Amino acid sequence: MEKLIQQLINGLHVGSIYALIALGYTMVYGIIKLINFAHGDILMIGAFLAYFMLSSGLPIWAVIVISAILCALIGMAIEKFAYKPLRNAPRISALITAIAVSLFIQNLFMILFKPDPKPFPKTVSLGSLSLGGIRLDGITILTIVVSVALMIALEIFINKTMIGKSMKATSQDSKAASLMGININRTISVTFAVGSMLAAIGGILFSMAYPLIDPYMGTMPGLKAFVAAVLGGIGVIPGAMIGGFIMGIAESLTKAYISSQLSDAVVFGILIVVLLVKPAGLLGKNTKEKV
Amino acid sequence: MKFKKLLAIGMSLTLSAGLLAGCGSSGSEESDVIKIGGIAPTTGQVSVYGNAAVRGYQLAVDEYNEKGGVLGKQIELVVYDDKGDNNEAVNAYKKLVTSDKVDAIIGGVISTNTLAVAPLAAREGIPMISPTGTADDITKAGENIFRSCFTDPFQGEIVARFALEDLEAKKAAILFDQEGDYGRGLADSFEKTFSEAGGEIVAKKGFNPNDKDYKSILTEIKATNPDVIFIPAYYNSVSLVGSQIKEVGIDATLLGGDGWDGVIEIDSEAVEGGYFANHYATDDPNPVVQNFIESYKAKYDGESPKSFAALGYDAAVTLFEAMEKAGTTDKAKVVEALKATDLELVSGKTKFDEVGNPIKEVSIIQVVDGQYKLATKK
Numbered sequence: 001m002e003k004l005i006q007q008l009i010n011g012l013h014v015g016s017i018y019a020l021i022a023l024g025y026t027m028v029y030g031i032i033k034l035i036n037f038a039h040g041d042i043l044m045i046g047a048f049l050a051y052f053m054l055s056s057g058l059p060i061w062a063v064i065v066i067s068a069i070l071c072a073l074i075g076m077a078i079e080k081f082a083y084k085p086l087r088n089a090p091r092i093s094a095l096i097t098a099i100a101v102s103l104f105i106q107n108l109f110m111i112l113f114k115p116d117p118k119p120f121p122k123t124v125s126l127g128s129l130s131l132g133g134i135r136l137d138g139i140t141i142l143t144i145v146v147s148v149a150l151m152i153a154l155e156i157f158i159n160k161t162m163i164g165k166s167m168k169a170t171s172q173d174s175k176a177a178s179l180m181g182i183n184i185n186r187t188i189s190v191t192f193a194v195g196s197m198l199a200a201i202g203g204i205l206f207s208m209a210y211p212l213i214d215p216y217m218g219t220m221p222g223l224k225a226f227v228a229a230v231l232g233g234i235g236v237i238p239g240a241m242i243g244g245f246i247m248g249i250a251e252s253l254t255k256a257y258i259s260s261q262l263s264d265a266v267v268f269g270i271l272i273v274v275l276l277v278k279p280a281g282l283l284g285k286n287t288k289e290k291v
Numbered sequence: 292m293k294f295k296k297l298l299a300i301g302m303s304l305t306l307s308a309g310l311l312a313g314c315g316s317s318g319s320e321e322s323d324v325i326k327i328g329g330i331a332p333t334t335g336q337v338s339v340y341g342n343a344a345v346r347g348y349q350l351a352v353d354e355y356n357e358k359g360g361v362l363g364k365q366i367e368l369v370v371y372d373d374k375g376d377n378n379e380a381v382n383a384y385k386k387l388v389t390s391d392k393v394d395a396i397i398g399g400v401i402s403t404n405t406l407a408v409a410p411l412a413a414r415e416g417i418p419m420i421s422p423t424g425t426a427d428d429i430t431k432a433g434e435n436i437f438r439s440c441f442t443d444p445f446q447g448e449i450v451a452r453f454a455l456e457d458l459e460a461k462k463a464a465i466l467f468d469q470e471g472d473y474g475r476g477l478a479d480s481f482e483k484t485f486s487e488a489g490g491e492i493v494a495k496k497g498f499n500p501n502d503k504d505y506k507s508i509l510t511e512i513k514a515t516n517p518d519v520i521f522i523p524a525y526y527n528s529v530s531l532v533g534s535q536i537k538e539v540g541i542d543a544t545l546l547g548g549d550g551w552d553g554v555i556e557i558d559s560e561a562v563e564g565g566y567f568a569n570h571y572a573t574d575d576p577n578p579v580v581q582n583f584i585e586s587y588k589a590k591y592d593g594e595s596p597k598s599f600a601a602l603g604y605d606a607a608v609t610l611f612e613a614m615e616k617a618g619t620t621d622k623a624k625v626v627e628a629l630k631a632t633d634l635e636l637v638s639g640k641t642k643f644d645e646v647g648n649p650i651k652e653v654s655i656i657q658v659v660d661g662q663y664k665l666a667t668k669k
Contacts, residue, residue, distance in 0.1 A: 003510060003511070003514060006510050007507055007510055010504070010506040010507050010510060011507070013504075013506075014504050115335075115336065115338070116338075116339055117527050117557070119530070119556075119557045119558055128538070128540075135539065135540050137538045139538075206503075209503075209504075210503035210504065210531055211530075211531075211534065211558065212503070212527055212530065212531055212557065220501055220502075251504075251507075252504075252506075252507040253507070255502075255505075255507035255508050256507040256508065256510060256511050259497070260469070260496065260497060260498050260499055260502070260507075260508055261469060261497060261499070263499075263502070264499075
């Protein structure tokens with residue numbers, strides 16, 4: 001029993017990072033119907049920026065803030081230069097562009113900083129709690145708390161602020177929203193900024209737990225977060241969180257009780273099963289296309 | 292339209308010019324240089340290993356050339372990049388043999404690439420020595436294929452014996468890199484040796500190096516309460532596994548193979564107190580070792596040579612000495628001389644067995660205060 005609880009906690013740790021990244025995928029998809037494949041690479045950029053700032057001796061809270069702001073700017077720039085010109089193009093063009101942006105970022109970082117993994121500085125040494133036979137590592141607690149807090153903040157932001165409401169409006173019907181006087185371009189920019197911020201923080205939390213960073217580090221978490229977003233219902237914010245947690249726990253339990261070779265197969269298998277039963281994802285609404 | 296035609300003609304001209312250039316003959320049979328071909332991944336995912344090996348080759352070549360070369364001729368080293376890819380390795384081999392007409396080959400570096408090239412070299416009878424290809428089958432390809440490193444099964448056996456005899460371990464857990472032959476090969480031979488000698492393997496689990504989270508597997512291992520954990524994997528994963536072992540709260544001695552070499556630069560705390568098998572120890576007082584380290588550091592701005600560099604150097608020296616002994620670069624005679632090798636090298640006193648694998652001691656190294664320390668030789 002204790003072991004099972006320990007495994008669930010392990011799963012929640014990874015899952016909350018997937019959930020953070022999944023939020024960005026889901027928000028962007030909700031607004032412009034684009035799967036932003038470069039999103040996982042923003043996580044990598046966030047981790048790299050943090051690596052350089054920590055190495056130069058900045059305190060961790062400042063590093064998280066600066067890295068998040070810089071990634072927000074990078075996310076906005078990517079949207080402006082790569083996706084905005086294609087806004088009225090067929091969806092497939094934007095999708096291919098997103099893959100190209102992802103490859104571009106990875107290769108750029110490979111040229112700039114070499115492909116060899118770099119050790120991420122251990123700045124925060126948190127102890128660990130032991131409750132009976134269950135051991136809670138400081139980083140695990142921090143990751144889960146920070147992720148959940150950010151998700152709650154995001155829910156409040158979307159439902160209570162003006163810009164958040166205009167995001168919702170844009171995702172429901174962007175034409176009608178712009179007729180109502182909502183600035184669509186600004187709304188989309190803000191969406192990218194917020195999503196990229198969450199990815200950057202996710203990247204720093206990820207590197208604190210697994211202190212090795214390289215230019216490809218965003219690929220696999222990015223892919224799994226995307227699956228988490230689809231699993232929960234793409235475009236639905238609580239869905240992204242639930243999807244992330246399910247992914248993390250499924251992965252952890254598979255590794256523990258079946259085999260680590262099958263963990264990815266099981267996780268992606270769950271996705272297939274869910275999509276067969278509920279094509280719109282767990283919390284997605286089945287919308288009929290109006291013709 | 293006209294422009295397109297012109298372009299096509301121009302294109303085909305440049306192409307054929309390139310082809311013709313490729314067919315240039317490489318002078319007479321009695322050239323005044325000895326050409327040695329190198330195959331190594333100098334770019335790509337495994338370039339860290341390839342570049343270390345190539346630096347070792349180059350150092351040996353420079354030293355011999357300063358002393359007047361081999362058989363009174365200067366050595367010319369031609370290295371092609373295989374990018375860690377089998378097709379590229381075969382292309383590199385073909386280029387070396389057909390257009391550069393090399394007298395011998397040092398390479399490849401990664402086991403799978405070496406396995407791709409070895410059968411081709413065996414057919415041509417060209418002397419080939421792989422510095423670091425540890426997969427068992429490499430040298431079985433032909434009698435002209437040798438290697439400077441010990442094999443994977445041998446290494447796993449030595450570490451198991453060390454755990455039983457020196458650490459008096461009773462219960463061992465194995466956590467191996469399940470991607471590729473390296474981790475699996477070491478894990479299997481460790482398991483065999485350890486359990487046959489009366490030890491108990493309490494857990495044997497593979498992990499995928501691309502997942503960075505091993506806590507689920509480690510939580511399972513913790514429950515089996517092992518004395519030692521054997522982790523045959525490459526140093527990047529080892530550092531992550533090691534730090535998570537501490538996180539989960541397992542108190543066991545960590546053991547590993549030569550893939551650990553380089554782990555202290557990533558995270559020495561993670562493996563503090565652990566032991567691993569390696570080809571040579573930097574703190575070995577043997578003058579052969581110390582001279583090598585000194586000249587390597589002088590040539591490459593103070594960089595400390597990893598075992599891949601030492602093996603690259605050893606492979607080149609083994610080959611040059613065999614050529615000297617044969618008194619010719621004739622392929623068959625060089626192969627015969629290689630078989631009779633008996634040299635004091637950086638990675639230990641080396642002879643070859645009938646298959647072409649070196650017979651030599653293994654250094655067991657401990658990580659103490661974030662530094663490598665030679666614990667024992669087995």
